[in-house]
Amino acid sequence: MTLRFEALARDGQARKGRITTQRGSFATPCFMPVGTRAAVRTLDTADLEALNPPVVLANTYHLMMRPGPEVVQRLGGVHGFTGWSGHVLTDSGGYQVFSLDPEVDDDGAVFRSAYDGSTHLFTAERVVDVQLQLGADIQMAFDVCPPSEAPAPVQRLAVDRTAAWAARARRRFTEQSGHHTGASQFGIVQGGTDPVLRAESAARTIELGFDGYAVGGLSVGERQDQMLAALAATVPRLPEDQPRYFMGLGDPVGLVECVALGVDMFDCVLPTRLARHGTALTWEGRLNIGNSSFAADDRPVDPAFPASPAARYSRAYLRHLFNVDEPSAARLLTLHNVAWLLALMDSVRDAIVEGTLNRLRDRVAEAWTRPAEKKQPGQ
Structure with missing residues (x-):
């Protein structure tokens, strides 16, 4: 072996x-x-x-x-x-x-x-x-x-x-x-x-x-x-x-x-496929970056994930890139989505060590109960 x-x-x-x-x-x-x-x-x-x-x-x-x-x-x-x-x-x-x-x-x-x-x-x-x-x-x-x-x-x-x-x-x-x-x-x-x-x-x-x-x-x-x-x-x-x-x-x-x-x-393939269609994985659930509510949104794609490779870009800018068919749009969201899932698994491993996996399960389930674009800023 x-x-x-x-x-x-x-x-x-x-x-x-x-x-x-x-x-x-x-x-x-x-x-x-x-x-x-x-x-x-x-x-x-x-x-x-x-x-x-x-x-x-x-x-x-x-x-x-x-x-x-x-x-x-x-x-x-x-x-x-x-x-x-x-x-x-x-x-x-x-x-x-x-x-x-x-x-x-x-x-x-x-x-x-x-x-x-x-x-x-x-x-x-x-x-x-x-x-x-x-x-x-x-x-x-x-x-x-x-x-x-x-x-x-x-x-x-x-x-x-x-x-x-x-x-x-x-x-x-x-x-x-x-x-x-x-x-x-x-x-x-x-x-x-x-x-x-x-x-x-x-x-x-x-x-x-x-x-x-x-x-x-x-x-x-x-x-x-x-x-x-x-x-x-x-x-x-x-x-x-x-x-x-x-x-x-x-x-x-x-x-x-x-x-x-x-x-x-x-x-x-979920993180890459979603990214190509303008969807980000976030602690607010799925976020459709093409939503018109993000046209002037200066927040990063996921404020709860400051280590994202796309954290320097606003939701408004990422939405703009998708709207004008810039190839960098899919790349930036792919980087974010893959990094987000890798970070989630980091948190899972930490939770196992700390004996808090059930608490993390509850947090993940709550975050993914409804689409992020239906939430108001600050929620």
Whole structure:
């Protein structure tokens, strides 16, 4: 095992920890910004160095399509290719592949590229090979991710295929990882919102001996109470001495609730996607910077977050940048949103150490009960 997890403090089921790899270490619980095509949208590597996220994600499907794993490998892997020396996690690309309506059987998934219409086959082994070429520090096994509303037989088949593909992926990774030192591999638990399927999928994944475990197939349209119930049925079955990763979750309330259930790692496109559409994450909730009420507002985007990279700019100025389609508008809000979530996770870790996580949960929930633009200045 090239990855080590150590729990440093607890508050209920929540835990502050440290993950150590051959590249270094980072604190958990943590949020990991998504750089799908080896770049966080609107940001460059110097921006990431200033933000200092614990891990940056990249996507296997997209990098396999463009520029191709051979190119990335020849240019020093994803770290050399991007100039980023921090940790990188590569998603398997399964979510993207299944969004393309592939033909799926026990061998793998055949799909047509969204880039040029060419046909490709993803198998458990092929996904491992591509990720090893990319050279990420943490690499995800290929899984089946059905829609949240999929009927029980579809969820059952997804669990069975995910388990079979996980066994093949683990075997391939173990065979090949000696040639690619430093990488770790995580398995993924599926099962929809069915607690029984979740428990079964967790057991079948754990017995394969991965370096960490992810919860997939949640936060994909189900109600939050369904999500949390499925997660509560899964997390206690995952090993205490290994990381637990919730895939694709970025809303502040959900993050804190899932930390309280014992999750260590999160990723989501939410902060970057919202930023491109003029929405900021703040301690007043979501703030739509394009709202006309901000036309002459001299306050910073979030007065409660003075460390924001966008704190020097008024809401009026940021609104102006969006209204005139200045590219810097999306960049500044992206910097703010990513920094805001990273700071939230700093507060979460502090609260776990201090035993005050429930107090922080209440604060986050209260802040996100209604849109910020409906509040009056000073509230």
